[in-house]
Amino acid sequence: MTENEPGRDGSIEIIQREMTAFARRARASAARMHPELSLVSFTLLSHLEDRGGCRATDLAAYYTLDKSTISRQVGALEKAGLVERRLDPDDHRVQVLHLTERGTGLLKGVTDSRRVAFRERLAGWSGPDLERFAEYLLRYNAGAPEGEVS
Numbered sequence: 001m002t003e004n005e006p007g008r009d010g011s012i013e014i015i016q017r018e019m020t021a022f023a024r025r026a027r028a029s030a031a032r033m034h035p036e037l038s039l040v041s042f043t044l045l046s047h048l049e050d051r052g053g054c055r056a057t058d059l060a061a062y063y064t065l066d067k068s069t070i071s072r073q074v075g076a077l078e079k080a081g082l083v084e085r086r087l088d089p090d091d092h093r094v095q096v097l098h099l100t101e102r103g104t105g106l107l108k109g110v111t112d113s114r115r116v117a118f119r120e121r122l123a124g125w126s127g128p129d130l131e132r133f134a135e136y137l138l139r140y141n142a143g144a145p146e147g148e149v150s
Contacts, residue, residue, distance in 0.1 A: 045107045053098040
């Protein structure tokens with residue numbers, strides 16, 4: 001190891017610091033780009049879209065959040081007309097959350113805006129650098145337990 005190499009512990013410190021800065025910027029950027037849709041709301045809407053709908057208890061379990069926290073978030077999304085409850089066709093005792101047409105449209109707009117922002121931010125990166133970065137992010141996230149926020 002050379003004098004300029006931070007070593008394993010130093011590298012982990014740098015990664016932790018930079019990922020914290022990344023998360024802070026992501027929250028701030030989300031608030032600026034779409035003030036009506038918080039990062040939490042975007043995450044929940046994305047999850048519902050990816051899963052084709054799910055129960056509120058599934059959201060709470062996936063994100064390891066209290067049911068009351070999810071209930072408040074879902075209530076706000078319902079009030080905004082972004083999410084609706086439908087009876088589960090297999091079990092009419094269960095309500096499944098789904099995006100409304102408005103929710104789908106808003107999520108698409110936010111996703112498109114985020115994609116543009118990422119393309120602009122990464123415009124100067126080479127193809128191999130982008131591929132490595134994507135590979136590292138996939139590897140990092142694959143090692144985290146489902147719903148872990150760190």
